[in-house]
Amino acid sequence: MRLKFKPSTLVAIIAVAVGVLYIINANRGVAPYSVANFGTVIVVGAALGGIYAISAGGLVVTYATTGIFNFAHGAIGCFLAFSYWELHVNRGWPTLLALAAVLLVEAPLLGLLLDKVLMRRLRNAPLVVQLMVTVGLMLTFMGISTTLWKPITPRTTPAFFQGHGVKIGDVTATGHRITTVLVALVIAVLLRVLLYRTRLGISMRAVVDNRNLAGLTGARPSVVSGASWALGCMTAGVAGILIAPETGMVVENLTLVIVIAFAAAAIAQLKSIPMAFVGGMVIGLAKAFTSVFVSFGTDWNYAQEAIPAVILFIAVLFLPQARLETGSVRLTKRTERLTTPKEAFLGACVMVGLVSAWANGWIPWFSGTNFGERTEIWLGRGASFLVFGLIMLSLVPLIGWAGQVSFANFAIAGIGAILFTHFGGQNGSPIGIVLVMLVCAPLGAIVALPALRLKGLYLALATMAFAEFTDKVIVRHPQMLDPSATGRLYKPMKLLGFQMSSDPADRKAFIIFLVIAFAVLFFLLEVLRHTRWARRWIAMSDSPAASATIGVNLITTKVAVFALSGAMAGFAGCMYGLSSGSFRVDSFPLFLGLPLVLLLAVQGVRFPVAAFMGAIGLASFPALFEVLGRPSFLTSVELIGPGIAAIVMVYRPEGSVFYAGRDLAGLLPWRRDAREEKALAVAKERAQDITKDEIGELGLSRPFTIEKVAQLDRALNIADEMLERPTIGMTLDDVEEVTGGAPVG
Amino acid sequence: MALLSVEDVVVRFGGLRALSETNLQVEEGRVTGLIGPNGAGKTTCFNVVTGLQEPTSGRVRFDGEDITDKSPFRRARMGIARTFQKLEAFSSLSARDNVLVAAEQRRAWDRSINPKAVTQEILEKVGITEVADYMVGTLPTGTARLVELARALAAGPRALLLDEPSSGLNEEETEEMAKLLRVLVKDGLAVLLVEHDMSFVMGICEYIYVLDFGKIIATGTPAEVQADAAVQAAYLGSAAEVVA
Ligand SMILES: Nc1ncnc2c1ncn2[C@@H]1O[C@H](COP(=O)(O)OP(=O)(O)O)[C@@H](O)[C@H]1O
Numbered sequence A: 001m002r003l004k005f006k007p008s009t010l011v012a013i014i015a016v017a018v019g020v021l022y023i024i025n026a027n028r029g030v031a032p033y034s035v036a037n038f039g040t041v042i043v044v045g046a047a048l049g050g051i052y053a054i055s056a057g058g059l060v061v062t063y064a065t066t067g068i069f070n071f072a073h074g075a076i077g078c079f080l081a082f083s084y085w086e087l088h089v090n091r092g093w094p095t096l097l098a099l100a101a102v103l104l105v106e107a108p109l110l111g112l113l114l115d116k117v118l119m120r121r122l123r124n125a126p127l128v129v130q131l132m133v134t135v136g137l138m139l140t141f142m143g144i145s146t147t148l149w150k151p152i153t154p155r156t157t158p159a160f161f162q163g164h165g166v167k168i169g170d171v172t173a174t175g176h177r178i179t180t181v182l183v184a185l186v187i188a189v190l191l192r193v194l195l196y197r198t199r200l201g202i203s204m205r206a207v208v209d210n211r212n213l214a215g216l217t218g219a220r221p222s223v224v225s226g227a228s229w230a231l232g233c234m235t236a237g238v239a240g241i242l243i244a245p246e247t248g249m250v251v252e253n254l255t256l257v258i259v260i261a262f263a264a265a266a267i268a269q270l271k272s273i274p275m276a277f278v279g280g281m282v283i284g285l286a287k288a289f290t291s292v293f294v295s296f297g298t299d300w301n302y303a304q305e306a307i308p309a310v311i312l313f314i315a316v317l318f319l320p321q322a323r324l325e326t327g328s329v330r331l332t333k334r335t336e337r338l339t340t341p342k343e344a345f346l347g348a349c350v351m352v353g354l355v356s357a358w359a360n361g362w363i364p365w366f367s368g369t370n371f372g373e374r375t376e377i378w379l380g381r382g383a384s385f386l387v388f389g390l391i392m393l394s395l396v397p398l399i400g401w402a403g404q405v406s407f408a409n410f411a412i413a414g415i416g417a418i419l420f421t422h423f424g425g426q427n428g429s430p431i432g433i434v435l436v437m438l439v440c441a442p443l444g445a446i447v448a449l450p451a452l453r454l455k456g457l458y459l460a461l462a463t464m465a466f467a468e469f470t471d472k473v474i475v476r477h478p479q480m481l482d483p484s485a486t487g488r489l490y491k492p493m494k495l496l497g498f499q500m501s502s503d504p505a506d507r508k509a510f511i512i513f514l515v516i517a518f519a520v521l522f523f524l525l526e527v528l529r530h531t532r533w534a535r536r537w538i539a540m541s542d543s544p545a546a547s548a549t550i551g552v553n554l555i556t557t558k559v560a561v562f563a564l565s566g567a568m569a570g571f572a573g574c575m576y577g578l579s580s581g582s583f584r585v586d587s588f589p590l591f592l593g594l595p596l597v598l599l600l601a602v603q604g605v606r607f608p609v610a611a612f613m614g615a616i617g618l619a620s621f622p623a624l625f626e627v628l629g630r631p632s633f634l635t636s637v638e639l640i641g642p643g644i645a646a647i648v649m650v651y652r653p654e655g656s657v658f659y660a661g662r663d664l665a666g667l668l669p670w671r672r673d674a675r676e677e678k679a680l681a682v683a684k685e686r687a688q689d690i691t692k693d694e695i696g697e698l699g700l701s702r703p704f705t706i707e708k709v710a711q712l713d714r715a716l717n718i719a720d721e722m723l724e725r726p727t728i729g730m731t732l733d734d735v736e737e738v739t740g741g742a743p744v745g
Numbered sequence B: 001m002a003l004l005s006v007e008d009v010v011v012r013f014g015g016l017r018a019l020s021e022t023n024l025q026v027e028e029g030r031v032t033g034l035i036g037p038n039g040a041g042k043t044t045c046f047n048v049v050t051g052l053q054e055p056t057s058g059r060v061r062f063d064g065e066d067i068t069d070k071s072p073f074r075r076a077r078m079g080i081a082r083t084f085q086k087l088e089a090f091s092s093l094s095a096r097d098n099v100l101v102a103a104e105q106r107r108a109w110d111r112s113i114n115p116k117a118v119t120q121e122i123l124e125k126v127g128i129t130e131v132a133d134y135m136v137g138t139l140p141t142g143t144a145r146l147v148e149l150a151r152a153l154a155a156g157p158r159a160l161l162l163d164e165p166s167s168g169l170n171e172e173e174t175e176e177m178a179k180l181l182r183v184l185v186k187d188g189l190a191v192l193l194v195e196h197d198m199s200f201v202m203g204i205c206e207y208i209y210v211l212d213f214g215k216i217i218a219t220g221t222p223a224e225v226q227a228d229a230a231v232q233a234a235y236l237g238s239a240a241e242v243v244a
């Protein structure tokens, strides 16, 4: 590895080191720096680190060999750990048999299934779809685990080699911990050898860049990607089973190990197995060190849990700038006509009309149910669904147009909600809303700043880490939210003679205010879509390289959209505060924000109207509950539903608003353009299907540098010339002539 | 002095030297050709000039100024524009909006233009007004290439780099493109052209560089280059391609 430090990097390293030392020193606990205490740190830290290393290693292997970053890695590990508990503890299978059944049978089968049904189709999908599907998979596995193993029953898995241990000085290394470290080492070495020394491994790495190249090595691409996922699931299972005795059999805890694995994987730049091991160890030791020597005091009670998020941020800060990749532009199959401002205005009116009609009881459906009768509970729910709709709306320009996948907006809304209690919300003054938006706009940009120079994936990771950090540290600080404060945090807000708050008496006015605010923002976004700002964001998302070469400053362009989105999330946060009335310190968990992003994506993240549909989607679960008379199976549907819906995006990547819009518009007699465009898209789709294999693999980028791959490169140059361009160009043209209808300039 | 010059540029990808001490100069008011077999390093050279690829060593100069350390968007604002071998059109925008984005961006440093008017003018010049309102993702590859060309022109370049612009075009369209390029260089534009269609190259270029394995193996007028023994040797392996 070549280490090159620029002076600025050196300054940054020193600054981070000084900062860390200062924090450690300022929060020094009582434990002296004794040999025995350091012994404990090393024993505990190495064991934790081992688990993180296994988890990160699995992530890196699947990413390096399939190009898909698996957000569900932790949730799959959790599911497998519960399977192990079921067989070993609940059914009494012997340890080895249960381990073999889970790790050698269930895990690989699960991996093969995932590969066949989802991952193979996801390989060439845009990053947004890849992220949504794997995050959806994560929520699905969490839902399945919670449904199969109800959290009411307490469960424990026994540690391995209980009662055995080695005493080193005053410190005892338990059998489980020694096992963990050894297993981690063995797995790291095995993975490394597999990837670099075996034929299968080399094909696996080649697949990421080029399927034909992999073909040259003699391996079938489908076998190779199946093997990658089987391997990924096995490592996830090992990590899950080993960590269960440490975290307890709790779905959220087991799943959240993923955030730690992200940090280790980021240290490994998502590609180096040995560095993933090192990264895991660094995080494990840092956690052990702080738990022994550092006492964060009551104000920062949960700071310990935010260490991985902080390490992830630091790692992201030091990653080298990404090259602007070319050759990854996908020819989209879709067509669309922009909504005109007039249509948008009509749409906004319909939204206001629908919701106010429901709130006033002018819609007679479902009468006899709580939903139909608009009880206080339902009016309260209606308000919060609209608030969630506002959060989704804030994501449309960010994710839908600029292609920046952020999981931070729910956290930013949470911060906004709490800031509003300080900025006037507690007096019922609306001016505070503006102040909150002014704080949240730069906040959105600052959160994203370190990741902006990097690949989009790092942004998703960093924002997820920020959401976790917000939940564990920011909102739990007593200066932000006083944990002893009970009751209302907000006074009713007065506007034009109406009162708005979570009070049952104010709810109707509040809902109508919310839907008007939503409709106004919706309309403004639709207008914004016609301006140069939105055009530039979309251009940047389609091809960052081409945008840069026409003079677009990518960083300022991104910062602008983050600021807009942050301000909108801040506004949503103020409304969230007003509609909830009060919060607890644990009101803003990461897992509450993720479904919002997924639901929006499922509806069609590029379309502002999808946020409204998303809010209706949120309402539909509890509404169905009421209407169907509270059947119990719906509970699991509610848990698993959003995840499944997101997974379906593999097949419907544009979102339901898009498909519905295209098909419905074609039915209108005066929308000949819609019918034409659809015919064009279908023809193009067919043409692409026929020539997909040939076209997709032209033009090569091969970042691998070692000997073996260099040989492959040489082999490939020959193949490259055989696959000369003219033949392929002709194939495409022929197809277009056959299918007809495609205009040529 | 040449408007754009590449000086002793080396680019390494691990063990592979994609460019080794490459030198070339692009003058205003003419089309300069850059040809060579597949994998010779032509696209890499474009990437170095436009700032998408940092060279291992060597300098790039534009209008007398050393731009080696400038970011891609600054180079674009100085007047370097390009098209891509593998399509990089903004596929979810309409053809018109593709061009408009570039024109609007240009207003950031050139207040005198009216983006909408410039866009319309360029769409006409390139001959894609008929498809202007289709999303580029739904257009045939050849047409999408023309959209890329129009977009590059809308940025108001002084130097234009074209990476295999004729692939995906039929003979007639290629002829149209040659005509357009002649008009553009007459107005003083500097064009650097990478192209496999030899009759196109030989017909339009005033000066040609031949690249093989990252090295310039021959330079000169089309006639000189065609007569060069080294060039014939380099192309022998892919003779079929030259004919095609
Ligand atoms: N990002 C990259 N990483 C590794 N090798 C690369 C990369 N880009 C190009 N190459 C290699 O550099 C050489 C030159 O490629 P390129 O410039 O695309 O050639 P040309 O455009 O002349 O066909 C080829 O061998 C190619 O495989």
Ligand SMILES: [Mg+2]
Residues within 6 Å of the ligand: B042, B043, B044, B085
């Ligand atoms: Mg090329």
